Amino acid sequence: MNERRKSLAGRGSDRSGPAGCGDAVELRRKAEREILCRRREGFCRFARAFAALSLRPFFDLEVEGTHHVPGEGPFLLLAKHQRWEDIPLLGLSTPKALYYVAKVELFSHPVGSWVLRSLGGVPLNRQRPLESRRYLKRLVGFLQSGEGVVVFPEGTYYPQCMGPGLSGMVRLVLGRLEVPIVPAGFEYTPTGRRTRVAVRFGPPLQPPFPAIDSLMQEIMHRIALLSGLDAPPAPHP
Template sequence: MSQSSLVRTPKPNLTYRLVSSLLVFPVFRLLFRGSTAGNNRVPMQGPLVVVANHGSHMDPPLLGHALGRPVAFMAKAELFGIPLLGRVIRACGAYPVRRGASDREAIRTATARLEEGWATGVFLDGTRQSDGRVNNPLPGAALLAARTGAPLLPVAICNSHRALGSGRCWPRLVPIQLRIGDPIPAPSSRRRPDLDAATALLQERINALLDQGPQHP
């Protein structure tokens, strides 16, 4: 058994449970007729790198509250200075990254979260994509896994780009589904060919999940 698998996974605190039950789930389940598929594939203990496509600002809370375990995300440091919002997002596992901070600093911060036993969320393209697919994947998720030994979990967020994609000011109430794939082992090394191979596999798995069945309302 690897050392990373022995790390105790943090339990959801009261604020996290309240945000899930009173805000995220009603919006996801009722307004967007949300559903998940493949929750049995989510490792419930130990560090985990959750890797997804990115089509909407709704993606972090949906991904962070629909897998059955908390998922930590990077957030702009300025948000933590807002009294109520800062407390809520910190309680939900968000961690601050300073504006203009280097990629190396962000990787160190995310690595620390994984070493604490968190599931850490990464959007493979880094930014929202107008078509909701993985188009230009970055190696950050694979590097995090290689540094910590954490497995990679591909997740497809279907239709969020249609619900509230770039340029939309008001949500369109289309069904949103999260489709969870099989975990992928961490790359065997931090060498660029190994990171690139894992990144390409994640892109292939997530886009394949997006292509499974109809996504339109």
């Protein structure tokens, strides 16, 4: 009995860092332990209609190049990340529902987690990517079944400028399954009380791909051009 009490005490004290940090870590781990389910199509349709109604007073949406988004078969969609509205506006712009890779912290609250997962959100722990292995496995499973997956390669918001292209998720996916990569850009232009936003999709890059560094340089170059931003130097052929 004493040994059991010691064991239980040891489990309860297995936290590092100041008070509060252990709780945050545990919330992230709990989110990662939850079952990764397919999105709920009925809820996606409701969310799409709600987003269109909610965003209409603030944005004039223009969509270009939707024919570059595959209607069938798997693909990665790598998009510019200007602001939080990118996600619902992207959902309104694509002809089919997609899955989205998002930071695991967004899944910590039970209600928020249910909403994100129902909309196709896939959690990723950027600080500890190896802890997201089983989510990556399911993500590859979605691709193998013909789904499209959105990745924001900058990892966070970079308004009106280009951030660095983070290759981690792309590298992990392409190491298991080579699929077309569709670049996408957002260009926001204030026009009085409303904002014109152009969502542009470029021609997909097709496998076989070059080395990951050259591939990411080319992708970020295309995303910048689609976003109306100064593009980094194009890679040498």
